[in-house]
Amino acid sequence: MQAQISLSSTKSFELREALLIYRTDRDSERTGPSAFVTKHSVAVDPSGVPSLGAGSPIQEGDLLTLCAQLRSALPIEFLPSNVLVRSEDSITWWTPASMRRMFYAKEKNTEVAQLSGKKFPQPPLVFRAHKRHLEVRALLRNERPDLQTALYRAPYWNVNDCGDVCLGTARVPPQATVDSLPRWESAFFESEFTHPNSSKRLTEHPGGFVGLWRSLAEKRRFPAQFLVADNQTLHQFITS
Incomplete structure (x- = not known):
């Protein structure tokens, strides 16, 4: 069997080490780990045939080194108070x-098009961004949330039941870094809201979505009583 891997890189790679994973099928055994990994050096003879050297249990340092090599290292950044x-x-x-x-x-x-371009008060929000992906939730209180803070549905078009934002052709930053946060927010608010994307109600306002935003045009404060509970805490959101 042959396998080909495209790494999108001009670097030259050589086979140096191998990891062997040992597992047990005895699920009822609770006295120790159900798997362990050994690390082996690899020697390649002149004909290109590899062979494994003696193995040794993999150590925590080996795992940290491997993770750092497989994934780009987290840059050193100052974290402002708005980062959770x-x-x-x-x-x-x-x-x-x-x-x-x-x-x-x-x-x-x-009806909604008539509101386009006007200023509206926004509730406090929680965003999560990663490559080409954005999620948003609303907060009841205008204060930094903690892990047990209850989240609310973000009352916007283009946001589905899980809080995922349909970005469409929005120009979003290529990476999710501290410096990129204002650009993520701009991509959300300065792009057009094009369609309702949730099967659940977005607001408790008696006039529904259109009634909510029509009543808020050029007002100064978002009425928190019109937010819909999402039955999720911040802790559940960040670990989901």
Whole structure:
């Protein structure tokens, strides 16, 4: 059997080491680990045939080195107070209540199109971004959330039941870094909201989505009582 891997790189790679994984099928055995890994050096003879050297149990340092080599290292960044969680591939942050212009696709809905370009008060929000992907939730209180803070549905078009944002042709940053946060927010608010993307109600306002935003045009404060509970805490959100 032959396998080909495309690494999209001009670097030259050589086979140096191999990892062997040992497992047990005895699920009822609770006295120790159910798997272990050994590391082996690899020798390649002149004809190109590899052979394994003696193995040794893999150590924590080996795993950390391997992870650093397989994935780009997390850059050293100063984390401002709006950042809630930073990992190697994503960043989660919150934004206080604010005023933002909102834009709607004019051909989609006449009532909503009339609101396009106006300023609206926004609830405090929680965003999570990673490569070409953005999620958003709303907060009831205008304060930095903790792990047990309850989240609410973000009352916007283009956002599905899970809080995923349909970015469409929005120009988003290539990476999720501290410096890129304002650009992620701009990509969300300055692109057109084109369609409802949730099967659940987005607001408790008696006039529904259109009634909510029509009542808020050029107002100064978002009424928190119109947010819909999402039955999720910040801890559940960041670990999902």
